[in-house]
Amino acid sequence: MSTPMRIAPGQRPTLSMELFPPKDEAGEKRLWEATAALATFKPDFISVTYGAGGSTRDRTIRIASELTKRTGISTVAHLTCVGSSAGEIEEILNQYEAAGITKILALRGDPVGGPREPWHSTPGGFDHADQLVAFAAQRGNFEIGVAAFPDGHPASDGNFTQDIDVLLRKEELGATFATTQFFFQADSYRALVDALAKRGSHLPIIAGILPVTNVKQLKRMAELGGTPIPAEIEKRFMEVADDEAAVAELGIQLATELASELIAAGVPGLHFYTMNTARATEQIVHSLKLGNLYE
Numbered sequence: 001m002s003t004p005m006r007i008a009p010g011q012r013p014t015l016s017m018e019l020f021p022p023k024d025e026a027g028e029k030r031l032w033e034a035t036a037a038l039a040t041f042k043p044d045f046i047s048v049t050y051g052a053g054g055s056t057r058d059r060t061i062r063i064a065s066e067l068t069k070r071t072g073i074s075t076v077a078h079l080t081c082v083g084s085s086a087g088e089i090e091e092i093l094n095q096y097e098a099a100g101i102t103k104i105l106a107l108r109g110d111p112v113g114g115p116r117e118p119w120h121s122t123p124g125g126f127d128h129a130d131q132l133v134a135f136a137a138q139r140g141n142f143e144i145g146v147a148a149f150p151d152g153h154p155a156s157d158g159n160f161t162q163d164i165d166v167l168l169r170k171e172e173l174g175a176t177f178a179t180t181q182f183f184f185q186a187d188s189y190r191a192l193v194d195a196l197a198k199r200g201s202h203l204p205i206i207a208g209i210l211p212v213t214n215v216k217q218l219k220r221m222a223e224l225g226g227t228p229i230p231a232e233i234e235k236r237f238m239e240v241a242d243d244e245a246a247v248a249e250l251g252i253q254l255a256t257e258l259a260s261e262l263i264a265a266g267v268p269g270l271h272f273y274t275m276n277t278a279r280a281t282e283q284i285v286h287s288l289k290l291g292n293l294y295e
Contacts, residue, residue, distance in 0.1 A: 003177070003204040005193055006266030013262075014044040014206065014269035015291040016076075016179075019067075019276055021048065021059035030276055031063070032070075037278035039071045041291035044269070047076040047105060047179070061092060065099035076145060077101050080109025081132055085124035093136060105145040105179065106132040106170075110224075130169050137174030146170045148178040148205050150188035154226030164195050171203045178203055179271050182210035182221075184230055184254070186261040206269035207262050211280035212251030215241045248280060256284050263288070 003014060017038050022028040035046070048064040064077040077096050079089065096104065108129040111117040119127065126132050129146060136142050148167060156162045167178060183189060193205050212218045215237050222229050233254065240246035259270055270290065272281045285291050 003268040005197055005202060005204055005268065007268050008266070012290070012295070013267050015041060015285065016043050016045045016047065016206065016269060016271045017274050017281060018047045018049060018208075018271060019063070019274060021063050022276065027276070034274060034276050034278040035067065035071065037282060038274065039073060041282075041285050041293045043073060043291060045074040045076050045103065046071075047271070048078060050078045050080050050082070050107075050109060061095050061099075064096070064101055068100050074103060075101050076103040076105050078107060079104045079132065079136070080107045081122070081126040081129065082109035082111065083122055083125075085122060086126070086135065087124065089125070089132070089135065093139065093142070097141065102141065103143045103145065104136060105147070106136055106175070107147055108132070130166065130173055133170050133175050134173045143177070144175050145177045145179055146175045148180045148192060149226075150180050150183040150185075150192045151227050160191075160195070164192075164199060167196060167203065168199055168201055171201055175203065177206060177269075179206045179269075180208040181225055181227060182208045182273055183227060184233055184258065186258060186265060189262060189267070190265055204268040206271045207259075207267050208271045208273060209255050209259055209284075210273040211255040211284060212237065213248045213275065213277070213280055214244075215247055217275075252280050252283050255280070256287050259284060259288055259290075 022031050048060050050060050064075050068075045111119050121127055136144050152158050153163050274281050
């Protein structure tokens with residue numbers, strides 16, 4: 001993307017959302033209902049994930065392709081190294097291209113069983129996201145995004161310098177933007193962007209935001225992704241954990257505050273992890289007047 005690492009005061013950051021392929025017909029109905037609601041804000045793009053271990057690859061391809069046709073909104077389709085040879089990845093890229101998808105998010109992906117499980121190589125495949133970036137960049141017809149981790153990559157054991165080195169390498173190989181794992185403190189985001197800028201990076205870092213609606217789900221996602229939950233935030237959620245409506249309202253409040261602080265810091269884009277529901281993201285977008293709807 002041509003968006004800079006930071007935008008000037010008064011400029012609008014890009015707005016985007018993430019969806020995941022549903023497991024059944026009822027889930028797919030909910031996905032399209034959420035998509036219809038979120039599309040009213042005219043987001044800059046919507047991304048579609050793979051499941052853990054590449055388990056939803058075929059559904060990702062189908063949903064991403066159909067989303068582009070239904071809405072006309074730019075789609076960013078996830079692409080991982082998990083369980084695919086280079087030839088199979090080439091075929092997936094062919095399918096994306098045929099569907100009019102021009103943006104991908106290149107990830108190593110989680111091993112079967114989750115991110116804490118051992119990594120098993122696929123014969124003829126790739127073991128790291130930078131290899132996937134280089135492979136996709138050779139085609140020359142995809143804009144390539146990558147993941148960034150304000151609180152540190154789970155596999156780097158807190159080695160912040162290593163995380164920066166990896167992002168710089170992906171930028172060098174052809175990545176043009178990054179989207180972060182969800183986080184809770186703007187200082188973590190600022191530290192990441194500042195460190196990249198000092199090393200000469202021009203990679204726009206889009207901030208990933210999770211409006212929390214379920215405490216159990218939050219704890220599971222944080223544990224799997226290695227995202228620390230600040231003690232004060234965890235305490236506030238635990239105080240209302242048995243009240244679903246109160247949890248959702250607190251999640252919206254905290255996400256709105258974080259988004260507002262990031263906008264003040266010049267964040268080039270905000271990316272909402274919707275969990276295939278629209279209400280929380282809708283309220284935040286309305287509150288902050290984000291999106292092309294407000295231009």
